[in-house]
Amino acid sequence: MVGQWNMGQGVNITDPAAFYESSVNNITLIVMTRAEKPYVMVREDKNLTGNSRYEGFCIDLLKSIANQVDFNYDIRLVPDHMYGVYDPESKQWNGIVRELMDKRADLAVASMTINYARESVIDFTKPFMNLGIGILFKVSESMPSRLFSFMNPLAVEIWLSMLGAYVLVSLTIWVVARFSPYEWRIPEPCCLNALEQESEPEVYENDFTLSNSFWFTIGTLMQQGSDLNPQATSTRIVGGIWWFFTLIIISSYTANLAAFLTVERMITPIENAAELAEQTEISYGTLEGGSTKTFFRDSKIGIYQKMWRFMESKRPSVFVDSYEEGIKRVLEGNYAFLMESTMLDYAVQRDCNLTQIGGLLDSKGYGIATPKGSPWRDKISLAILELQEKGTIQILYDKWWKNTGDVCNRDDKSKESKANALGVENIGGVFVVLLCGLALAIIVAVLEFCWNSRKNAQTDRQSLCSEMAEELRFAIRCHGSRQRPALKRTCSRCSPGTTYVPAALEMPHINGRTWYFHQDGHHHSHSPPAEAANPHTCCDPDEWDNVLVAEKHGL
Missing domain, CATH: 3.40.190.10 (Periplasmic binding protein-like II)
Structure with missing residues (x-):
């Protein structure tokens, strides 16, 4: 019995020697190789002779395979120091491949890659090591400090996008504030003279002028705030979405700036x-x-x-x-x-x-080469597979690559890693959220504008189109637009240059009683005063005209 098989462990070979022919035991094979660290190295001791002159990964692997298959070997270096390449001009092979083709060697154990051209003229065993082509380059010096290195955490396109967002939001909140009636308010009493304080206001003010709008957005972007507070729903939407935008941008910038200050950034002219x-x-x-x-x-x-x-x-x-x-x-x-x-x-x-x-350019493997039709290929392939399953080849790799005592002492093999600037693919979503918020604010501002125009049209008894056109013409004015005229009601029977103000105002019913307020500040209930009961003492309401009384300075 050479082995057994069960469901849990699979195949368990108990007698590996049964797979090898006993007639080939104790045969000495000529092994061709090439000196290459750490695969094959020639010892410096001149007193050594024979196979003891060589050491390395391939030498230890050859020993393990020879013990497994049971053969002796004689190691020789290839005369021309070549692995073997086909020359299209001379149509000849050189190096180790030539030695195997001419039967001057039985095996070739070296860092010899399996490829189509070689496989067409010689045989290879199963690969004992997998690899690929990489790019070796010199580590560059650390990047010197630059005057504007504080801008490195964000990519150039992000800085430009932020500038565009700043201008767009400033213009949006300015336009929205002019369209929304809730951003127009009565001026502060301290700004009016005594006559204006006693009468109805002739003008309304809007704090969000063009310059104030730009100041509001830059103040919030710099996390300093401003003395401007949005009042309308539409302007509050613009402000809220801009605050969210600045929160994400400032947080991302701060986090990545810390990475730039703590991670050693290396200059690499090429990446792949x-x-x-x-x-x-x-x-x-x-x-x-x-x-x-x-x-x-x-x-x-x-x-x-x-x-x-x-x-x-x-x-x-x-x-x-x-x-x-x-x-x-x-x-x-x-x-x-x-x-x-x-x-x-x-x-x-x-x-x-x-x-x-960069990464690897291809994927291939190292194998042990034999002449075409050699009986040793399959035997050595089985031995390689067994050594791989036992972990012997990995142990040999660690011995010659990692445990030799001359390994570079670096804290982190990825020392050349660097903090990358945040680009659109990292934080581009916050710009999408900002645009959606601005679109929502514009829609709300239009609804507020239409609702206010409809209400004024009903009150003023004029068409909705004319009311909206009048409001729109004022909204799109760019000069002298901090204040707007207040809507007054005058009649032909009133004195020229005066504004009709009722002697008393009728208030809603409260607890079943109707309240009236006089100009002198007194109030009572039940029946209205004569002036309020008969508004025709001044003029007929049907004769009221809607006029815009301009500001004293010609608004």
Whole structure:
């Protein structure tokens, strides 16, 4: 019995050796590789010989697989230091691929990427590591303090939108206040002379002039308030929705300003491969003779084709012979290195001056290569799957990537993170709420205007259209419009230049009694005085005319 299966645990292999042929035991295989940290490294001790001269992730993986499958091995370095790339001109392969095709090696254990071109001439096992292409770049210096850095928490379009909202709300509350009859009031008594205080008012005032409207909105935006208080429902709607708008804007600005002051903001000229392709100041390249170079050369994606044309035409050459050389060029500045993510992680964790830009450009894996038709491929694939399930490969990864003692000491790997300015996509909704509130206020103002015009038309015994036209003409006046004339009633029998004021006013019935108020301030009930009982002593009400008595100064 080689294993058992149950519903809870699935397959449990108790004798893995049963899957391997006993006839291949104790065979020595030639293993081709290439020196590359941390996969394969040559020890500095000159006294070491044979396989003991090498160490690294791939060497430990090879030991585990050899123990699992039971074979011996002899490690050799590839003569031309290449993984293997097809040359369209010579129509020949080089590097490790060439060695396997010519049967000068039985296995190739290295950071060798599985791709279509290589798979067409050699075989690969199941991948022992998954990865992708990343962009290695140098960490830039911190942003110097700027004079107007206080504006950074909000994007430029938000500042411009706020300016537009300020002007729009100021004009809206000015127009709405002029349309609404409830924003027109009698002037303060201290502003009138003695004669005007004793008589009916000749003018009404509106506090929301054009300048006062702008002052009201800027005062509330700055959280200082003003001495202007909306009286009408429509103007209160405008004020309320503007206060809500300022609450959200001020709160968002304050919160993001704190983030800008506490988070270290780094200057990164590029954020992803698309931005890298659109510029020409920063050079970028790949490893010479590697799968990354093949990826860009054979890609059908427009951005990657553009990047390949740039790399191919750039002089001096942007391609490097080793990862060490590429990392060195990155540290010198103005160069981005396109490399496989596993090597990128290894470099970033050991040098705080390096960082990864953007995400991965593709997805692929490392595999162990064999010649076409080799019987070792399936056996080694089974061994790799078992090592993955046991967590052995993850342990080896942590050993060589994280637990080597030379890891960069940075408090946070995302040190280059930055606080982003709030844009329309973040707080654009508050502008929508503001516009809806202004629309509602305008509708209410129109209703108030129509209701007041209808009431005045009935009182004045004139058509609704003429009343609305007269009110509208005054509402749209832009000059000398703080005050408006009061509506008076005069008749032809009254003295010229005087205004008829009843001797007594009849009040509603209170407790079954009718009350009358005299001009002298006395009042009584039951029967009206003679003057009030016979208003024709001055003139007939049917002869009343509606006139506008202008202000003394010609209003």
